[in-house]
Amino acid sequence: MATEPKEQVGHPLDPLTPDEIELAGDLLTSTSEFTDGARIVKIELDEPSKDAITAHEEHGREIERQAFAVIRDSPERKTYEATVSLEAEEISSVEHIEGAQPSIAIEEFIECEQTVKAHEEWQAALEDRGVVDTERAMVDPWSVGYDFIPEHIDRDRRLAHGLTYVRPSADDGDEGYAKPVTGLHVYVDLDEMSVVEVVDNGPPDEDHPLPPEEMAYREADIDLRDDLKPYDVVQPDGPSFDVSGHRVEWQNWEFRVGWTQREGLVLHNVGYNDDGEFRKILHRASLAEMSVPYGTPDQNDRFKNAMDAGEYNIGRMAKSLEKRCDCLGYMHYFDAVMNTMDGAVNVLPNAICMHEEDYGLLWERSDWRTESAESRRNRRLVVSFIAAVGNYDYGFYWYFYQDGSVQVQVRLTGIDNVSAAPKNKDVKGYSELVAPQLKAPIHQHFFNFRLDFDIDGTENNVYEVENQTVPSGPQGFSPHADPSAETPNPGGNAFYAEERQLESEQEAQRLINPLDGRYWKVTNPTETNRLDNEVGYRIEPHENVKAAQQDDSSVIRRSGFVKNHLWVTPHDENEMFPAGDYPNQAEGPAGLPVWTEADRDLTDEDLVVWYTLGKNHVTRPEDWPVLPVQMANLKLTPDNFFGQSEALDVPPEHVINEGHTVPSRDEFDDETPESRGEAADDD
Structure with a gap:
């Protein structure tokens, strides 16, 4: 004990x-x-x-x-x-918990691969494709979903769907994603670690069962550019943030850093110190679920819809961040403390990285009459973690800004999910060729963020705001006429931002509308700023995408949260995950689509906003073999939360750097990692 x-x-x-x-x-x-x-x-x-x-x-x-x-x-x-x-x-x-299947654990990934590789029918299928050394193969265990489990297999069994790839050698350091063994599917019972069934649909091209090329992207395998000069971030006085345990203070911001195995990074008690008063904005904020549905009808790919948080525990997939690569400057790290399946402690060092980052111009004002000029640079605090989920890598970033805004960003990178294609056959539409005989299906990425707002308290409302045009009136364009009830827009130029309160859960199921400038805001009707306006924060959508799946699809039934970009619910401690507590092998529906059927009242309530951030991915050869980062963003900005700009008191660079000189490259090379702050990971 x-x-x-x-x-x-x-x-x-x-x-x-x-x-x-x-x-x-x-x-x-x-x-x-x-x-x-x-x-x-x-x-x-x-x-x-x-x-x-x-x-x-x-x-x-x-x-x-x-x-x-x-x-x-x-x-x-x-x-x-x-x-x-x-x-x-x-x-x-x-x-x-009757009928529940927990997420698939890392240990089960490893054991599943070993179980499949020991199975004679699987070995024979590889040998039929010309792969004699089956030790070169690797097996990725996918969640089985629900509808795509073979009908004669008991859905109550704890299952994984194994997909096979062939590495160039048996070396564990080699990756095999360039050579998928398309058509070969293995269903594994994870409780008893046994192969339930091998389904072999045959390769897409019998004469050429595997794509011909390997993949190369590591430093030792590439002729690197030689014209890139060093770029170093130096903070001679250390960072501007202060850390005490899991509590962080930076530029009037204050919050606590948390972690769960399912969500990864969690932020608690996010607030702003305004003239000595701590004003709360968010009680809790995190990635709550993901859904990555693939769009091809091909029987070898159409089952793919990874719910990486609920089905795999994306926090368990986090990587230990490397100094001077994933982050630059003076870095502070938080470890993630987790467990193994036998109950032992599993500490992932440097799971969360925090650092400051220059972000260009914050504000500028030049007056030609007085020949005066003022400008400020924009610095932001970055709190991030990166998870490697099979072939894909996801970076999750929370940015805090000096003007009181917060940004959530997901960066998608890693390796496209691919299948073998017949030689010399066009696959455009549902897939795109990324290399000879190697296709990557069209797919979408959806990330649902749970934002438990407390704008100066728990009594909040939510509004939809968008542009409304104004009819000119019966006289039409009349630029010199006075506005009237009959002719409200004589100049033809008038429009306004209409605010409409979303008063119930059904009313608050919304999509973005960038053409009309749609955004949402959460306000507190009991608190006002110096202009006597309700304090609030905007939810500003950036690029997003509509779910492309049919309403009767398995995707929509199991991860129905993707149907809307905005959902709003009253706070409930038991409602934490938008696809339900146990989405692995669940038939659906569960979570948000079920909870909101009650159409609960949202007026003057403790509100939780669920925002679904989507990214469309039509693949291309430039994505191969490693996908350059694609980004998806959401921003929260103050709206009457303050009385004026919070960025006014940010000092200019000459004040910040007074008395300091930038070290030369030689001086920097003489420094130790500790002196640059790279070892500043004590809690």
Whole structure:
């Protein structure tokens, strides 16, 4: 049994420490509640309720520290949720979740591949395609969804759908995505780790079963450019942010950094210090779910719809960020403390990177009469993590700006999902060739962000704002006439921004409309600024895309949140994930489409905004073999939250740099990583 946790916990929302996970793991693995073959999918903080956090922060009320765990008892084929009291060192509750399949764990990925590679029918299928050394193969376990499981296989089994690729050698460092074994599908029971069925549709081209080319993108395999000069970010006095445990302060911003295995980075208690007063904006913000549906009707690809948060736990897929590559400048890192399936501690170092970044011009004013000029540079705080999910890599970035705005950005990169194509055949439309005999299907990426707003409190409203044109009137264009009820727009130029309150859940299911300048804003009707306007924040859509799937498709039924860009619900502690708690192998519908059928009232309520950020991906050869970053963005900007621009007091560069000189390249090379701040990852 583990001893009492030693690491100091500074706040009830701090993620579990290694000692706490070790304690919870010991309790869960030693209990008689589960069989010896039970596996712990995840152990993480059992987050206190919103009311409990408020009582703690306003009245100092203590909160019991608890862990939440999901257990898959494989011999019993049952899924359980358990709560562990870390103070009493005991399991508080255990509940069987009927019919639920937890997300697929990394250990299951590894074991699934080993199971498939040991299977004779799979080996024979590779040999039929000319692959004698089957150790060169790799198998990616995909979630099976629901509808595309072969009809005679029991859907209650815990399953994975294995897709095969062939590496150039048996070296574990080689990737095989350039040579997909298209047509070969293996269904694996993850509870008993056995192959249930091998389905071989045959290769698209019997004479040329594998694409001819390998892939090369690593430094040692490429003739690199030799004309790029060093670019270094130097902060001789260190960063402008301050970190205390998981609490961050920067340029009037204040928030807490959290982590879950399902969501990855979570931000808590996001607010702004305005003339000494902390003003809350967001109680909790995170990536809540993803959906990546592929658009080809090909039987070998049409099943693909990865829900990477709910089906795989995208936090478990996070990578340890490399210094001076994923981030530049003076960096602060947060580790992610997780667990293995046997309950042991698994610490991912440097999972979250935080640094400052120059972002060009913040504001400028030049007056030709007075010959005066003022300008300020825009600096932003970046908090990010990167997850590698099979072939794709996703970077998630939260940017905080000096004007009081917040930006959410997803960067998509990695390797396109590909299939083999027949030689000399046009595949345009549903797919595009990215290399000879190698096609990448059209697909979409949807990211749903859960934004629990608290604009100066929990009594909030949401409005839709968009441009409205004004008819000229019966006289038409009449530039010298006075406006009247009959002729409201005599000059033909008038338009205005119409605000319409979204008063119910059904009314608040909305799509973007950039042609009319549509945005949404969350306001607090009980708080006003110095102009007597309700304080609020805008939700400003950037590029987005409409879901292209049919309403009766498996995609829409299982991940229906993709149908709308905006959803709004009253706050409910049990409504955390837009496709439901357990989307893996779930038939659907669940989550947002089901909750909002109640059409609950949204007036003067504690509101949660769910924003679906979409990216359309029509593939091209320039995406191969590694996709240059594509970006998807959402921005939150203050709207009457302040009385004037928050960027006025940002000092110009000559004031910031007074007394400092930029070091030469030679001086910089003499510095140590520690002196550049690269080791500043203590919490």
